[in-house]
Amino acid sequence: MLLSRISAATIVAAGLAIPAFAQVMIDKPECVAPANPGGGFDLTCRIAQTGLEPHIADPVQVTFMPGGIGAVAFNLFNTTRTDDGSAIVAFSTGSLLNIVTGKYGEFTEKDVRWLATAGADFGAVVVRADSKYESLSQLMDDFSADPGSVVLGAGGSVGSQDWMKGALLLKAAGASPMDMRYVAFDGGGDAIAALLGGSIEIYTGDVGEMVPHLESGQMRILAVLSPERLDGAFAEFPTAKEEGYDVEWTILRGFYMGGDVSDEDYQKWVDAFQAAYATEEFAAVQKERGLLPLDMAGAELQASIEQRVQNLREIAKEAGLIQ
Amino acid sequence: METVLSGLATGFGVALDPFNLFLVLVGCFAGTLIGALPGLGPINGVAILLPIAYSLGFGPESALILLAGIYYGAEYGGRISSILLNVPGDAGAVMTTLDGNPMARSGNAGRALSLSAVASFVGGTFAVILLSLFAPILAAFAVTFSPADYVALMVFAFASLASLVGKSTVKTLLGALIGLMLATIGIDANTGIPRYTFGVPDILAGIDFLIVVVGLFGMAELLTLVEQQVSGQLKSLPVDKSFVRWADLARTKWTIARSSMIGFFIGILPGTGASVASAVAYGTEKRISDTEGTFGTGDVRGLAAPEAANNAAAGGAMVPMLTLGIPGSGTTAILLGALLMFNIQPGPMMFSQRPEVAWGLIASMYIGNVALLVINLPLVGLFARMLTIPQKYLTPMIAILAFIGIYTIVGNPFDLLMITGLGVFGWFLRKMDFSLAPVILGFVLGALFENNLRRALSISGGDWWILVGNYKSIVLYLLAILVVALPIYLGRRARRMEGDAVSAEDAHRP
Numbered sequence: 006m007l008l009s010r011i012s013a014a015t016i017v018a019a020g021l022a023i024p025a026f027a028q029v030m031i032d033k034p035e036c037v038a039p040a041n042p043g044g045g046f047d048l049t050c051r052i053a054q055t056g057l058e059p060h061i062a063d064p065v066q067v068t069f070m071p072g073g074i075g076a077v078a079f080n081l082f083n084t085t086r087t088d089d090g091s092a093i094v095a096f097s098t099g100s101l102l103n104i105v106t107g108k109y110g111e112f113t114e115k116d117v118r119w120l121a122t123a124g125a126d127f128g129a130v131v132v133r134a135d136s137k138y139e140s141l142s143q144l145m146d147d148f149s150a151d152p153g154s155v156v157l158g159a160g161g162s163v164g165s166q167d168w169m170k171g172a173l174l175l176k177a178a179g180a181s182p183m184d185m186r187y188v189a190f191d192g193g194g195d196a197i198a199a200l201l202g203g204s205i206e207i208y209t210g211d212v213g214e215m216v217p218h219l220e221s222g223q224m225r226i227l228a229v230l231s232p233e234r235l236d237g238a239f240a241e242f243p244t245a246k247e248e249g250y251d252v253e254w255t256i257l258r259g260f261y262m263g264g265d266v267s268d269e270d271y272q273k274w275v276d277a278f279q280a281a282y283a284t285e286e287f288a289a290v291q292k293e294r295g296l297l298p299l300d301m302a303g304a305e306l307q308a309s310i311e312q313r314v315q316n317l318r319e320i321a322k323e324a325g326l327i328q
Numbered sequence: 329m330e331t332v333l334s335g336l337a338t339g340f341g342v343a344l345d346p347f348n349l350f351l352v353l354v355g356c357f358a359g360t361l362i363g364a365l366p367g368l369g370p371i372n373g374v375a376i377l378l379p380i381a382y383s384l385g386f387g388p389e390s391a392l393i394l395l396a397g398i399y400y401g402a403e404y405g406g407r408i409s410s411i412l413l414n415v416p417g418d419a420g421a422v423m424t425t426l427d428g429n430p431m432a433r434s435g436n437a438g439r440a441l442s443l444s445a446v447a448s449f450v451g452g453t454f455a456v457i458l459l460s461l462f463a464p465i466l467a468a469f470a471v472t473f474s475p476a477d478y479v480a481l482m483v484f485a486f487a488s489l490a491s492l493v494g495k496s497t498v499k500t501l502l503g504a505l506i507g508l509m510l511a512t513i514g515i516d517a518n519t520g521i522p523r524y525t526f527g528v529p530d531i532l533a534g535i536d537f538l539i540v541v542v543g544l545f546g547m548a549e550l551l552t553l554v555e556q557q558v559s560g561q562l563k564s565l566p567v568d569k570s571f572v573r574w575a576d577l578a579r580t581k582w583t584i585a586r587s588s589m590i591g592f593f594i595g596i597l598p599g600t601g602a603s604v605a606s607a608v609a610y611g612t613e614k615r616i617s618d619t620e621g622t623f624g625t626g627d628v629r630g631l632a633a634p635e636a637a638n639n640a641a642a643g644g645a646m647v648p649m650l651t652l653g654i655p656g657s658g659t660t661a662i663l664l665g666a667l668l669m670f671n672i673q674p675g676p677m678m679f680s681q682r683p684e685v686a687w688g689l690i691a692s693m694y695i696g697n698v699a700l701l702v703i704n705l706p707l708v709g710l711f712a713r714m715l716t717i718p719q720k721y722l723t724p725m726i727a728i729l730a731f732i733g734i735y736t737i738v739g740n741p742f743d744l745l746m747i748t749g750l751g752v753f754g755w756f757l758r759k760m761d762f763s764l765a766p767v768i769l770g771f772v773l774g775a776l777f778e779n780n781l782r783r784a785l786s787i788s789g790g791d792w793w794i795l796v797g798n799y800k801s802i803v804l805y806l807l808a809i810l811v812v813a814l815p816i817y818l819g820r821r822a823r824r825m826e827g828d829a830v831s832a833e834d835a836h837r838p
Binding site: 047048051069070076077079080081106108109110153156158161162163164165168186187188189190191192194195197198199201202203204205216217218220221223293294295326 | 375470471472473474475515516517518519520522527529530532598599648652653654655661665668669671673674675677740742779783786787789
């Protein structure tokens, strides 16, 4: 691997300035955020931009390609830019869910090359500070007794990740996701405003976005939907699993490339990410952006994505999203 | 009050630092240019410059001051191309075209530009003053606005805009309907089902507001210009040296005051922004003061209202962001992201933990508004001269700028086809004597109305009584009735008094 990196660097660098120590040479590296600026995909690309800075000779440019909740970019990299070795595209578990439910059209998870992760975030069940719900089990009891008595809301549409979190909770309580009273807002900010204003009782958000709100004490996290208890500021919150409900929602954030990208170009990016994962600085960048480390690149990620898509397909079927 | 004053003192201490002062000026100037370019608005300006500000290694307060300068600079700049070219520079400047452009056409471009700069200044400053005095209370009130209250607010907006009904009621209604139809395109949030997308992934998330504005307004205007040029009907405009007069200011002072108020309050509501604020302010003003029917033909009040409102809304949107950590608009969402990048947690704790950032930003808004007025007034003459550029150079130049602007935001060639297609469609609508403003308003308000109505009904489980279940909704419905009924009543009374006067005269005749 070291050899291939050196040889690749020498070929590209022939006639140019000698690259700095252990930096990967990628021509005009670009990270495509398939959304408007300011959202989760923007954040994912910023992690590549700052996190890879010491490991790639040229700075990574962030570009935006909004449209169709990421479908525009997914289709573009499956039709015209299939062999673009300079560009990586941000994705999240939400993109995988869209692939599963067919929102991305004819292309599937097998048509692109999954490159590396930026980190992970987890679902969270959030209530207002003065809510009558003190624990997840109280909420789950209400779900079992009368699912229509609780109003949930979040920033995503019906069938999105935010809705799925709610649907999984209802299912774990023995109720049908179809009976859920779910209100779809236009982004997490509006949904949090509705929670604080009392329009909705439960907000099915993410752990990362709660960081700025924890200290102010306006909201409480009833449970975190992670496989294991988190550490740091989130160590005090129980997981749904600890409370006896098998509900888990991991939001994987990462990058993919076109399906026809050469192994050589793909490996350069993998090397850059592997080098970054080994440093403390990258972990600091993840933490700064509210993500938790979940580092996978290359073949490891490829296998993990296939497994995840398979799981999502089953969950979507159970929730009645697909046949 | 004391905490406000000491906070402001800290803030001005930060903002008057020579380097920060320089950044406010740079931000305001760059923002004005960004806003003036059709297609590029505050959201994109801030988003493009955020990584630059971050990588230059500024302190958090300096970076935020620069970005905020760009934000309100762009709200100022949006009016320039609206007035001069009839092409809205950004989403909040659509209503500015209605009276601003007729003024420029009649040789008053300088007057329109300078008056709107003053209106923007007053609106912006009004918002900053309320923000520094009452931000926490206002934010607490804004979040209690439930989806049902938004429905009532939209009903009020529709009621005040019913006055836009132009020459033909049917065509206005059809225009609004076209806007509503365009708004339904994309994935429906409440069911997750794509509507009217015909399998085209590029419109799965709906059509962006800017694309509709630049296409329907900008491209259609260009096609009209080309058509007039080909048929030789185009008049060249003389060099325009007009400037705002005291009489204009006296005439618009209450308009500006009312519109600043409306703009600020709509701005603090999360979910509505400068475009809704300027539309409601214009509609209300036309309802209240357009007794001679001069709105839409170059009335100074019709120009001042949306400009005061959209700048006040930009300040209002800062309220929930600073005090609750909830963005009130797309641009403040990016500013929020910027704060997080610097490891500052916005929200109630920010004022106690990082007072220099919170108050420094607020103080820079005072300075920025003054700076914008100072930058903008002397440039009025220069901008107004743009109209003397021969049309054969100007038209392709605007087309190029609009295409670059749209491509920069999205980087998707499909959107260039979209603005071209919408432009041709808009040109046909204009040929058939449709006014384009109802289309845009149907598009903006319709989407908000539908989404909030369905949110309200999912909260209540299908019970329609939720719509009138709260004093805020009821007050808004009453205001809606008032705004429709009052002009009719006043009109009748005026006619009756005229009639009385006539019959009295008759009685005197032998």
